[in-house]
Amino acid sequence: MRNTSIATLFAWMSLLHGCASLPNAKIGYHETHSTVKVTATRTVACNDQADVQIATDVSPSVSNAASNDPKDYHEIDLNDLEGVFSDASVKIERTDDGRIKSWNSSTNGRGEEIIKSVLSLTSVLSGGGIKNAxxxxxxxxxxxxxxxxxxxxxxxxxxxxxxxxxxxDLMADPASNPYTAALARSLPPLAAEISSFSGANAPIVNLDKSGNTPVLHARQPGQLEFKVIDPNDDKKAVYWSGSVLVAQLGTPYEIPIPTPKAFGKLTLSASFSDSGALSSLEYIDTNGSASLVNSLSALAKSTASDTTAENVTQAKNEADLIVQQQRLVLCKASPSNCK
Known part of the structure; x- marks a missing residue:
């Protein structure tokens, strides 16, 4: 009688497993590649002695897109997220060009901790300088x-x-080129020079070296240090120096995806910024066992990602910059008429 009951139990559980499952498919995504653009704005004015005042301001910007390197493309096999006696759900959000924005998965398992990480991103900018000529x-x-x-x-x-x-070399934009050519003898050239690269600490370290656990592949962006100089100046006059975050210079790491067990439930939620930096990471155990809460510290700085609102703000700031530069050089050229 007992053997019959056990056989019936396994037959019933096998039937439940066959009712529904994730599709036999893989989900793919690209890592991020960053492009660094350096823009310089110069305002020129003359005084009564035909001396020119030059105000220079430098603004770096970073644009991010999907890497076209085959090594930066990864896939997650949905079959790896299911077990014989488990339920699984998966949600992935991607950018238009195929980069991962967020991952949410829920599986049965024995979780032990909740990990939360919030990454603070700040832009690194500095002002320019004024030079007499x-x-x-x-x-x-x-x-x-x-x-x-x-x-x-x-x-x-x-x-x-x-x-x-x-x-x-920083080259004059088409609208400015006719004037910079005419003023070539008066305006010192501008050039960007890379100073150093520095990596970032991985926000999470995967200690499972068995290779049996599915993972999300990610890269914590690294810092690019550079400066804008006058390349013809023996003293290498520096107009600007600072750093930006660059995805491909960063540190690769793995985020383990929970795999199912017969009992309990474990949820993984992760989200990423436009640069590919980890914005948040959360593991939640809902099987009633004790949870350990740990916070990871802020790891990196970056220029803000480009949104429509931020682009509008940047355009306004650039217009305001020109107005202030015009006022500055006029004040230098004619202090008595400074307003």
Missing amino acids: AVPQDACSLVARFGKNGTLSLTYSAILDLKRKGPQ
Whole structure:
């Protein structure tokens, strides 16, 4: 009689397992690749002695996109998230180009802890400088003719080659190029120069080396230190120095995905910023066992991700910058008329 009951129990559990399951499929996603752009804004004005005042301000920006390196593409097999006597649910959010934004999975298992991590992102920016230069009268005539209110604002930019050593020239944008060419003898050139790279600590360390646990592959962005200089200056005058977060310079790590057991339930939730940095990580045990709560410290700094609202704000800030530069150089050129 007892053997019959045991056989019936296993037959019933096998029937339940066959009722529903995750599809036989894999979910793929790309890691992040960062592009660093350096933009410089210069405002020029002349005084009565035909001396020019030059105000220079530098703003770095980082744009992030899906890496096209095959090694940076990963897949999760949904079959690895199911067990014989378990339920499983999976939700992944991706960006338009295939990068992972968030992962939420719920499986049966014996969890032991809740881990929460909040990563603080801050932009790293600094101001520029003012430089005096003696210029021929024809240059001041050009400023007076083509400028506005006695000032002429010019913009330069460059996309940094992260593998290149030495200065990388900032080139005048098309709208500014005719004026920078005419003022070439008066305006010192601008160049960006990479100072150093530094990695980041992995926000979580996977201690399971068996290779049997499914994982999310991620990369904590690293810091790129660089400066903007006058490459022709023997003293290497620095207009700006600072750092930005770059995804491909970071530290790769793995986030273990809970696998099911016969009893209990374990939930994993993770989200990532535009740079690929881990924004939050949470494991929740709901089987009634004791939980251990640990907080991971903030790990990195970055320029903010580009959203529509932030782009509008950036455009407004750039316009305000030009206005303030114009006021500054006018004050330097004619202190008595400074407003």
